Amino acid sequence: MKKIIYFLLIVLVISACGNSKASEKEKTNKTEQKSEDELSTNIIINSNDTMKFDKKILLVPAGKKITLTLNHTGKFPKVGMGHNFVLLKADTNVSEFAEKAAMARKTDYIPEGDQTIAYTKLLGGGESDTIIFEAPKKGYYTFLCTFPGHWQLMRGKLIVK
Ligand code: ZN
Numbered sequence: 001m002k003k004i005i006y007f008l009l010i011v012l013v014i015s016a017c018g019n020s021k022a023s024e025k026e027k028t029n030k031t032e033q034k035s036e037d038e039l040s041t042n043i044i045i046n047s048n049d050t051m052k053f054d055k056k057i058l059l060v061p062a063g064k065k066i067t068l069t070l071n072h073t074g075k076f077p078k079v080g081m082g083h084n085f086v087l088l089k090a091d092t093n094v095s096e097f098a099e100k101a102a103m104a105r106k107t108d109y110i111p112e113g114d115q116t117i118a119y120t121k122l123l124g125g126g127e128s129d130t131i132i133f134e135a136p137k138k139g140y141y142t143f144l145c146t147f148p149g150h151w152q153l154m155r156g157k158l159i160v161k
Contacts, residue, residue: 049074078124
């Protein structure tokens with residue numbers, strides 16, 4: 001019987017911890033709302049020789065025309081360290097897409113199909129590309145670099161508000 005009481009106590013303690021985490025989450029949501037004035041229609045995102053985008057979260061307003069520039073600030077050529085920015089439709093399975101993309105060398109790692117909203121050219125060090133696209137409806141969208149082996153590090157979220 002004692003054991004059961006101890007068990008119940010532990011459960012209570014754990015659920016109390018859970019509650020405090022939930023209120024932390026609420027705080028984060030509030031800060032997210034504050035950053036609404038940071039919605040941007042003109043985005044510059046940099047990538048480098050260490051396989052990184054300098055932004056993981058992009059905030060844009062729904063339905064607006066977005067101008068996005070991808071810079072490759074590294075030195076390596078695109079055959080070894082190519083980078084692109086590929087924005088996926090909301091219902092796309094990211095790992096399946098990335099696998100398919102890695103096979104599509106002839107088309108600069110953009111696979112056949114209609115799973116993308118927009119994408120830049122594949123860039124080597126020192127290159128840039130600018131694209132213009134219409135922001136989709138409110139929601140969360142994944143962007144990634146589809147060069148083989150890069151997507152696990154090089155991806156983020158486009159948040160449409
Ligand atoms: Zn890349």
